[in-house]
Amino acid sequence: MPFVPMKQILDEAIKGNYGVGAFNVNNMEQIQGIMRAAREVNSPVIIQASRGALKYTNLYYIKHLALAAVEDNPELPIALHLDHGNSLETCKLAISLGFTSVMIDGSLKEDGKTPTTFEENIKVTKAVVEYAHSMGVTVEGELGTLGGIEDGVGSGQVKLTDPDEAAEFIKLTGVDALALAVGTSHGAYKFRVAPKLAMHIISQVKAKAPDTPLVMHGSSSVPKELIDIINQYGGKLQHTMGVPIESIQEAIKLGIKKINVDTDGRLAITGAIRKFFAENPSEIDPRTYFGAARQAVYEVVKQKMIDFGSAGHASDYKPMSLEEAKKFYM
Numbered sequence: 001m002p003f004v005p006m007k008q009i010l011d012e013a014i015k016g017n018y019g020v021g022a023f024n025v026n027n028m029e030q031i032q033g034i035m036r037a038a039r040e041v042n043s044p045v046i047i048q049a050s051r052g053a054l055k056y057t058n059l060y061y062i063k064h065l066a067l068a069a070v071e072d073n074p075e076l077p078i079a080l081h082l083d084h085g086n087s088l089e090t091c092k093l094a095i096s097l098g099f100t101s102v103m104i105d106g107s108l109k110e111d112g113k114t115p116t117t118f119e120e121n122i123k124v125t126k127a128v129v130e131y132a133h134s135m136g137v138t139v140e141g142e143l144g145t146l147g148g149i150e151d152g153v154g155s156g157q158v159k160l161t162d163p164d165e166a167a168e169f170i171k172l173t174g175v176d177a178l179a180l181a182v183g184t185s186h187g188a189y190k191f192r193v194a195p196k197l198a199m200h201i202i203s204q205v206k207a208k209a210p211d212t213p214l215v216m217h218g219s220s221s222v223p224k225e226l227i228d229i230i231n232q233y234g235g236k237l238q239h240t241m242g243v244p245i246e247s248i249q250e251a252i253k254l255g256i257k258k259i260n261v262d263t264d265g266r267l268a269i270t271g272a273i274r275k276f277f278a279e280n281p282s283e284i285d286p287r288t289y290f291g292a293a294r295q296a297v298y299e300v301v302k303q304k305m306i307d308f309g310s311a312g313h314a315s316d317y318k319p320m321s322l323e324e325a326k327k328f329y330m
């Protein structure tokens with residue numbers, strides 16, 4: 001199975017009423033951990049790379065690592081998605097590398113920090129949609145701004161999505177999926193107490209645009225067990241909370257179909273490596289501690305695929321090529 005457009009994975013998730021995790025990757029161990037989890041529970045997969053990941057891997061490495069995942073797992077639908085594209089140029093670059101989906105985060109200016117107006121957001125998103133759809137590539141937009149900062153992205157201000165604006169935005173831009181701001185936050189330091197998400201926003205957007213899969217960013221759960229492992233082995237993380245899995249499951253029922261997860265993978269890797277070195281201080285073979293990190297990613301991702309409901313759905317449908325997806329947009 002080649003890469004599939006993300007639109008197919010998310011449209012199928014609407015039909016089956018489940019959510020699909022989109023996991024950020026920067027290296028081979030993360031990709032292998034995610035793919036092993038997907039194989040074992042038979043889940044569709046969204047692998048996503050941020051601009052930071054493209055830079056870290058010097059573009060070609062991420063492309064070929066993702067291609068390796070496809071070659072190694074011919075039975076699974078896999079989408080390769082650009083997380084938080086900041087301009088038409090960045091989206092074009094990702095598409096030229098073979099990404100089957102791009103996010104244009106027009107809620108912020110190109111610096112990834114300054115909030116834009118509704119009109120500015122529409123303008124840049126429309127330009128990306130026009131280009132990407134001509135290649136059969138999926139586009140995710142964003143309306144409203146999240147709290148927190150991750151990989152240099154974030155204004156530090158929170159502006160929840162207005163459901164009427166969201167419906168208009170979808171109609172005017174033609175985006176395939178829309179990220180909403182419903183009270184989640186990027187990064188590891190999210191909340192002191194469990195957040196109350198604005199579920200009514202999800203329901204209202206879903207009522208106005210029932211065919212558009214909705215996306216939740218900043219949705220790591222930041223489990224206490226992972227924080228505890230890091231601190232037990234010399235880490236110094238402060239008390240923090242993420243989005244409880246029950247809230248995510250409720251959001252999925254209401255219309256969220258893509259759930260972005262980055263922080264939980266980072267915590268799992270960091271904890272595994274710290275623990276490994278504490279217990280094996282004389283080990284120098286990188287395969288041992290990177291192997292422990294890969295195992296930790298696998299465990300976290302597998303549980304999420306089960307919790308989000310995507311487990312068991314990889315063989316529900318026949319994969320769509322970008323050529324076929326192109327026709328869809330004509």
Ligand SMILES: [Zn+2]
Pocket residue numbers: 084186217218260
């Ligand atoms: Zn995000």
